Amino acid sequence: MTPTAEPVQEAWNQYWSRYAAEYDEHQLARLARPGERETWARVWGSVLPAGTQTILDAGTGSGNMALLLAGEGYEVTGIDLAAGMLEQARAKAERHPHPPTFLVGDAVDPPFSPGSFDAIVSRYLLWTLRDAPAALERWHRALRPGGVLVAVDAPWFQTPEELPRQTARQQHFASAYDETAFARLPFGRAGTAQIRAEWEAAGFTDVRVDPLPEVLALDRAHGVAPGHEPELQYRFSARRAA
Numbered sequence: 001m002t003p004t005a006e007p008v009q010e011a012w013n014q015y016w017s018r019y020a021a022e023y024d025e026h027q028l029a030r031l032a033r034p035g036e037r038e039t040w041a042r043v044w045g046s047v048l049p050a051g052t053q054t055i056l057d058a059g060t061g062s063g064n065m066a067l068l069l070a071g072e073g074y075e076v077t078g079i080d081l082a083a084g085m086l087e088q089a090r091a092k093a094e095r096h097p098h099p100p101t102f103l104v105g106d107a108v109d110p111p112f113s114p115g116s117f118d119a120i121v122s123r124y125l126l127w128t129l130r131d132a133p134a135a136l137e138r139w140h141r142a143l144r145p146g147g148v149l150v151a152v153d154a155p156w157f158q159t160p161e162e163l164p165r166q167t168a169r170q171q172h173f174a175s176a177y178d179e180t181a182f183a184r185l186p187f188g189r190a191g192t193a194q195i196r197a198e199w200e201a202a203g204f205t206d207v208r209v210d211p212l213p214e215v216l217a218l219d220r221a222h223g224v225a226p227g228h229e230p231e232l233q234y235r236f237s238a239r240r241a242a
């Protein structure tokens, strides 16, 4: 049983669970490329204030960013709703000297008391987040005053277009993320300005949107997953007022 019984969320959880091993294989290959780990450490580290200790990685997936941040010395908790993803994450955590804690949890309603974290991060979650305004309000509450929210994502699906259906995985993706599904995803087709406005509406201050040309350069140099094109990603960051 997952903590949410929303049928549409269940369909997405099944997709991410079923293809978790394939997803992780690709993410690990990416992380093995020269400069990749250092780049991601900088993407997060340059906006996490000195003194940051506790971090929640929402929609941690197979846990690679949580593991990277734990390797930098932070106390990291990763939550996800896809059991298959958490299985991949936990297997790697066993070999980690300072492992994150990986838990089943809904990013829309994280199971933590107010003020639990110095920072909340996420990568590639915003686009697939149902009920994003509620999630943002709850993230605001789960941060301690002065805590920071950081998310990396790209407008992958801003323009509705026919999704590829060549492989079983692509077919599963296209049916899990059909137009009815996208209608439930506030940021599924959103641009950066809309995301920034929602963060501000949820009470965050100092909202910034930074393009990540260094990630694009790595993707251009080394290639991306089959069926994808290198795309400029953005880092959103903001603060809960102290």
Ligand SMILES: C[S@@+](CC[C@H](N)C(=O)[O-])C[C@H]1O[C@@H](n2cnc3c(N)ncnc32)[C@H](O)[C@@H]1O
Binding pocket: 012, 013, 016, 027, 058, 059, 060, 061, 062, 063, 064, 065, 079, 080, 081, 082, 085, 105, 106, 107, 108, 122, 123, 124, 125, 128, 129, 130
């Ligand atoms: C594209 S993957 C990104 C995984 C990981 N953050 C990374 O950077 O590799 C999106 C992840 O978000 C998770 N997810 C989507 N909605 C969620 C929710 N409401 N609560 C928790 N996890 C969620 C999915 O299960 C999936 O693992």
